[in-house]
Amino acid sequence: MLLTPAELEVLGLSLKVAFWGVLCSLPVALALAYLLARADFPGKILLDGIVHLPLVLPPVVIGYLLLVLLGRNGPLGAWLAEHLGIVFAFRWTGAALAASVMGLPLAVRAMRQSIEAVDRRLEAAASTLGAPPLAVFASVTLPLILPGVLNGMLLSFARSLGEFGATITFVSNIPGETQTLPLAIYSLTQVPGGDAQALRLCVLAVALSLSALVVSEVLLRRARRRAHGA
């Protein structure tokens, strides 16, 4: 089954949006996960709740909040456009941002669990061997949580591929710019005679998600084996 140029464009855009969304949210997710797993501070429950909001709020709410905050006339959006030249509104970068926000709770949850599972006595052992805190993190903590980090990135990636509500609200449905796979399917179902094409994209979506899951499972197993030294 060969893809038409239009379908290829949709596929490429979806992958680009998901890839950059996950990559840019990785440091944020890891930092939040570490903070929630290790630190004790006032307002921790509140922060935990805020991180989880995208999981329970209607996506359209997230999309609308992003629009208000980061749209061309939004307080943050206007500042970013003026001082850094970064524009999210109606751009693929906005779609990536929406995807990463929606994927964040999944990524943080997976990473936090793996950080909580780390045997802290191993970190203590490393520090008695002369390793400063950052070196302990890089040489002990990070390798041990790698499976969890990968898992979090995968979940976030899969979530990004399926992101619809926040994306369409925030950056609209612009072919070639913000029209990812779910948005393209939605558009096709809105026009007469688009059913066959919509179905083709649905098959593509299934294939894409399935291969992402399989690849990640293989990576995860490999990383787990390494982390446990078996």
Place this chain on the structure above:
Amino acid sequence: MKLEVSVGKRLGAFTLEAAFASDGGVTALFGRSGSGKTSVLNAIAGLLRPERGRIALDGEPLFDAAAGVDVAVHRRRIGYVFQEGRLLPHITVRQNLLYGRRFAHGDGAVSLEKVTELLGLASLLERRPHDLSGGEKQRVAIGRALLADPRLLLMDEPLAALDAPRKSEILYYIERLRDEVRVPIVYVSHSLDEVVRIADTIVVMSEGRALDSGPLNETMARMELRPYLGRFEGGAVIEAHVGEQDLEMGLARLDFAGGALYAPDVDALVGERVRVRIRARDVSLATVRPEAISMLNVLPGTLKALGEGAGASIDVQIDVAGTLLLARVTRKSVAALGLAPGRPVYALVKAVAIDRHSVGWA
């Protein structure tokens, strides 16, 4: 090397209050489980912050509550061999061994080759911790700590998780460490066998307190510490050197200040110095020199002190030409023989009662 420890901290149900000093060699922290031994070790390593007190190594404070000094763990250069090994699971044995190397300043006292040879690790280097047996893990953990070039080595019951043959194997390696690498060691244990075999100094701990500390042979003979040094296994420790090895009979003559002691299967050469624990329960007393008995060791001495207690048995301290022995006898015998301080007595010890767990190199 001079280690000074004086720390205090509330820890849940009890208060840690420990003070002792060590001039090198092997210092044993001895006491029952839960007596605070590991907490003291953690405080020295910097893994536990005391509320008050001072810890200094060679005069340099590592912790001083009054002066606000608390050197970070990774800057203390104190090696730590944990009870459970704690090898990093995601890297090989070789990488584990060399882990501390990149943080160590200078070239260090020992090389990977030396440590590999000393601890018999050559065949393990490319393996992962997962595939190692308990004894192998502990050897790697000891090697890893050594290679980080520590000024002091802490060992927290490194034999606890091992079976008897592995225990004696690792003890042998620790003895080599003490004698060949000459790294000062603080060794936590609740086993008198281990302490007698390797320690020079003993710190007796109970319920968070360091009751007493001093040279092993002096402290072991102290009457007031008897309840804490093991009713069953406890006894005096004497230093001796091997005067003769009768290979035909399998007996060694161990000469010490108070005379000679015969013991079987002593794993040492003539002239070597050994340390022998004589359990109090293995020592009998007589007021006249007995004849025609199988006991090879008949040591004349003077009764120095009688223990207290209302039970059936009583501890007795005997001075054998300056060396103190302990005997556990019944109160009935004390009364029947009219034992009292100052009386000349003969201490009788069966040679076979001195087993290989009771003898260590001094």
